[in-house]
Amino acid sequence: MITRRFISYIGLTAIVLTFVFGLGCESDSDDPYRIGVMESLTGPGETYGTVSNQAKQLAVDEINAAGGVNGRMIELVVEDSKCGAQDAITAYNKLTDVDGVKIILGTSCSGAMLGAAPLAEEDGVILFSGLATNPDIATAGDYIFRTSMSDAQLGVDTGNLMWADGVRNVATITESTDYAEGVRRTTAAQFEKRGGQIVGEERYASDVTDFRTQLTKLLTANPDAIHIAAQSEFSGGTVVKQLRELDYNGPIYAEVVVVGATALEIAGDAANGVKAVVADLDPGNSTAQQVISSFKEKYDYITLAWYVGSAYDDVYITAECLKQTEDDQDADGFRDCLYDITWSGAIGSNYSFDENGEVVGLSNVVVQVLPTGERTGDNQGYEVLGPAPLE
Amino acid sequence: MNSSPATTNASLMARGMTALREKGDIELYANVFVIAWAVIITLWQGTGFAVTLGTVFCIWAILSVSLNLVVGYTGLLSVGHIGFFGIGAYGMAILTSDTSYELLRTESIAQFGWPFFAALPVCVIAAGAVALAVGAVFNRFRDDIYVLVSFGFAIIAFNVFLSWRGLTRGAYGIRDVARPKIGSWEVSGELDFLILCAVFLLIVVGISWFLVSSSFGRVLKAIREDEQVAQVFGYRTTFYKLAIWVISAMMAGLAGGLFGSFTTFVDPNSFILLESMLLVSIVILGGLASIRGSLLGALAFVLLEEGMRFIPFLPSEFVGQARQVVLGVLLVLLMLFRPQGLAGRYKL
Numbered sequence: 001m002i003t004r005r006f007i008s009y010i011g012l013t014a015i016v017l018t019f020v021f022g023l024g025c026e027s028d029s030d031d032p033y034r035i036g037v038m039e040s041l042t043g044p045g046e047t048y049g050t051v052s053n054q055a056k057q058l059a060v061d062e063i064n065a066a067g068g069v070n071g072r073m074i075e076l077v078v079e080d081s082k083c084g085a086q087d088a089i090t091a092y093n094k095l096t097d098v099d100g101v102k103i104i105l106g107t108s109c110s111g112a113m114l115g116a117a118p119l120a121e122e123d124g125v126i127l128f129s130g131l132a133t134n135p136d137i138a139t140a141g142d143y144i145f146r147t148s149m150s151d152a153q154l155g156v157d158t159g160n161l162m163w164a165d166g167v168r169n170v171a172t173i174t175e176s177t178d179y180a181e182g183v184r185r186t187t188a189a190q191f192e193k194r195g196g197q198i199v200g201e202e203r204y205a206s207d208v209t210d211f212r213t214q215l216t217k218l219l220t221a222n223p224d225a226i227h228i229a230a231q232s233e234f235s236g237g238t239v240v241k242q243l244r245e246l247d248y249n250g251p252i253y254a255e256v257v258v259v260g261a262t263a264l265e266i267a268g269d270a271a272n273g274v275k276a277v278v279a280d281l282d283p284g285n286s287t288a289q290q291v292i293s294s295f296k297e298k299y300d301y302i303t304l305a306w307y308v309g310s311a312y313d314d315v316y317i318t319a320e321c322l323k324q325t326e327d328d329q330d331a332d333g334f335r336d337c338l339y340d341i342t343w344s345g346a347i348g349s350n351y352s353f354d355e356n357g358e359v360v361g362l363s364n365v366v367v368q369v370l371p372t373g374e375r376t377g378d379n380q381g382y383e384v385l386g387p388a389p390l391e
Numbered sequence: 392m393n394s395s396p397a398t399t400n401a402s403l404m405a406r407g408m409t410a411l412r413e414k415g416d417i418e419l420y421a422n423v424f425v426i427a428w429a430v431i432i433t434l435w436q437g438t439g440f441a442v443t444l445g446t447v448f449c450i451w452a453i454l455s456v457s458l459n460l461v462v463g464y465t466g467l468l469s470v471g472h473i474g475f476f477g478i479g480a481y482g483m484a485i486l487t488s489d490t491s492y493e494l495l496r497t498e499s500i501a502q503f504g505w506p507f508f509a510a511l512p513v514c515v516i517a518a519g520a521v522a523l524a525v526g527a528v529f530n531r532f533r534d535d536i537y538v539l540v541s542f543g544f545a546i547i548a549f550n551v552f553l554s555w556r557g558l559t560r561g562a563y564g565i566r567d568v569a570r571p572k573i574g575s576w577e578v579s580g581e582l583d584f585l586i587l588c589a590v591f592l593l594i595v596v597g598i599s600w601f602l603v604s605s606s607f608g609r610v611l612k613a614i615r616e617d618e619q620v621a622q623v624f625g626y627r628t629t630f631y632k633l634a635i636w637v638i639s640a641m642m643a644g645l646a647g648g649l650f651g652s653f654t655t656f657v658d659p660n661s662f663i664l665l666e667s668m669l670l671v672s673i674v675i676l677g678g679l680a681s682i683r684g685s686l687l688g689a690l691a692f693v694l695l696e697e698g699m700r701f702i703p704f705l706p707s708e709f710v711g712q713a714r715q716v717v718l719g720v721l722l723v724l725l726m727l728f729r730p731q732g733l734a735g736r737y738k739l
Contacts, residue, residue: 041711
C-alpha cells in the first residue's frame with residue numbers, strides 16, 4: 001500500500017514533467033533567434049546574476065523594438081545556474097538539449113562557468129560571459145569568451161597607478177582569501193616590474209577585526225603608500241579607519257571592495273581621498289549613461305553599473321554577430337565573428353577579443369573617495385578620475 | 392446452505408481486501424505507465440538532459456541513502472554530511488587534476504596525476520578517516536547538541552576548503568578533474584558516466600540494505616529508540632554509532648569523488664551549509680529509516696527541482712526566483728500532507 005502511495009507521488013511529479021516537457025516544440029526559420037542565458041538568479045551570486053539578466057532583457061527589448069535582427073526577433077531562454085558547477089551543468093544541458101540553443105550568454109559566477117565550459121567546448125557551443133573574472137577562464141576553451149576583465153588585470157592596473165602617482169615603495173595588507181591574494185600578487189609583481197619596492201607585507205584572516213598591530217608594523221617601514229587588498233567590505237573599511245587612527249596620512253590604494261558602500265560607511269571620514277582601481281562605466285561614455293538611464297527607468301533601481309553595461313554590450317555584440325551569421329545554430333560562425341569583432345559600447349570603445357576569448361582594449365578606471373558630505377547614492381561615494389594608466 | 396456470521400464477515404473482508412488490492416494494482420499500473428511515459432518523453436525531448444538528471448539523481452541518492460543510515464536508522468541528526476561529500480570531491484580533484492592551466496598561482500599546488508579509479512578509493516578512505524577522528528568526539532553527544540556539533544563540522548569543512556589554498560586553490564577552485572578511464576576506454580560520455588554512477592548506487596544500496604537488515608541494523612534501530620536500553624542489553628552503543636558514522640561518511644566520500652569527476656570543477660561553493668540542509672530535507676522528504684525512501688526522495692527532489700525549469704509563462708527577469716518559490720511551496724505542501732515522508736514510518 002505504502003509502495004503505491006510513493007509511486008502516486010512520483011506519478012504526480014511525472015505528470016507535471018510530462019506536461020511541461022510536452023510544451024517544447026520545433027523551431028522554424030520564422031521563429032525568433034533563440035539565445036540561451038545562464039545566470040546565477042538564485043544562490044550566492046544572485047545580485048550579479050539578476051542585474052545581468054535584467055540588463056540583457058533591456059537590450060533585447062530595445063533591439064526587438066527597433067525591428068530585431070535581419071527582421072527576426074531575439075528571444076532569451078533564461079536558466080538559473082545558481083553559481084555552482086552542478087547546476088550550471090544541468091542548466092547547460094537543458095538549454096542545449098531541450099531548447100536546442102547553441103549560443104549561451106553567461107554565466108555570472110566563475111565556478112558555474114568553469115563547470116559548463118568543458119561541455120560547451122566539447123559540443124561546440126558558445127559561452128559568452130559578462131561577469132566571470134576567474135583568471136583560469138582564459139584557458140577554458142575556444143568557444144569561451146568574456147567581456148569581464150580577469151582579476152589579474154586589476155592588479156596590473158593598480159601597480160601601474162601607484163607607479164604613475166610617484167609611489168616608489170609600498171607596504172601591503174591583504175585578506176587571506178584567493179581573490180585578495182591574487183590582487184596583491186599581481187599588483188606587487190607589476191609595481192616591482194616598474195621599479196617599485198615592496199617594503200612590508202601583512203596578511204589577516206577574514207574574521208579578524210583589529211589590525212592595529214599589523215598596521216603599526218607596516219608603518220615602521222615608512223612606506224610612500226599603503227595597498228589594501230580585501231575580500232570583505234567590513235575588513236576593508238576597518239583597515240582604512242584604523243590606519244588613519246594610527247595617524248597615517250599618506251595615500252591608500254585599494255580595489256573595488258574597499259570603496260563599496262558598506263566599507264565607506266565603516267571608514268567614514270577616514271576614507272576621504274582613498275584611490276581604488278575598479279571596473280566602472282566612463283561618465284563621458286554616452287552609451288553607458290543611456291544604459292544606466294534606461295535601466296533605472298525600467299527597473300527603478302541601479303546597482304553594479306559596470307556589470308549592467310557589460311551584460312548589455314554582450315547582447316548587442318550577439319545581435320551584431322547574428323546579423324552576420326543569420327543563424328542562431330551556427331556557433332562556429334559566431335565564434336569567428338567574436339574573434340574578428342571590434343566593439344564600442346557601454347563598457348568601452350574599440351575593444352575586441354584575443355586568441356583566448358579574453359576581452360582586450362578595456363581598462364579599469366581610477367576612482368577617488370569623496371569627502372563624506374559629498375557622497376551620494378548616485379556618485380556611489382567616489383569620483384571617477386579616468387582610465388587606469390597603462391604601462 | 393447457511394453460513395455463520397463470522398464466516399460471512401470473513402468472506403466480506405476477503406472480498407473487500409481483494410477489491411482494494413485490485414484498485415491498488417490499477418493505481419500502481421497507472422503510475423508505472425505515467426512514469427514510463429514521462430521518461431520516454433523526457434528522453435525524446437532531450438536525451439542529454441535526461442542523462443544529466445539521471446547522474447545527478449544517482450549522486451544525490453548515494454548521499455541521501457548514506458545519511459539515512461545515520462539520521463533515520465540511528466537517530467543522529469547530522470547536518471555535517473556535506474563535509475564528507477566535499478572531502479571526496481576535493482580528494483578526486485587534488486589527486487587527478489593537472490593544474491598547469493593556472494595563470495595566477497598564489498600557492499604552489501601539488502600535482503599527483505592519478506587516474507580516477509586510483510583516486511576514488513582514497514576519497515572513500517579519506518572521508519572515513521576524518522569521520523573516525525570526528526566521530527570519536529561526536530559520540531559523546533546526542534539530540535540537539537549533536538545537531539550543533541555536526542553544524543560546526545560543516546562550517547569547519549567549508550572553511551578548510553576555502554582557506555587551505557595550497558591544497559584546494561581556495562575560492563578559485565580546481566578544474567580539469569579527471570573522468571574515469573579503463574585502459575584505453577575513457578568514460579567521457581555522459582551516458583557512460585550515468586551507468587558508472589548507477590553501478591555505484593546499486594553497490595551502496597546493497598551494502599545499506601544488508602546493514603539495516605542484519606543484527607547490526609537492529610542495534611542501530613534500538614539506539615534510535617532508546618540508547619540507554621540498548622546499553623542495558625549489553626551493546627556497546629558508542630561502537631555501533633561510530634561504525635555507522637564512518638560507513639556513512641565513506642559512502643558520502645564516494646559520492647563526492649563521483650561528483651568531482653562529473654562536474655570536472657570543484658570549488659567551496661558546492662559544499663556550503665545550505666547544501667547540507669538540502670540533503671537532510673531529501674532524507675526527510677523520502678522518509679526516515681527507509682532506503683527505498685531515500686531513493687524516492689532523491690528522485691522526487693531532482694525531478695521537482697529540475698522540473699521547475701519547465702514552468703511556462705514566468706517573466707524572464709524573475710524566472711529563477713519564481714521557480715524557487717514554486718518549489719518551496721510544493722515542498723511545504725508535501726510535508727503538510729505527508730509529514731513522515733514519501734516512504735517513511737518515523738518523524739523527526
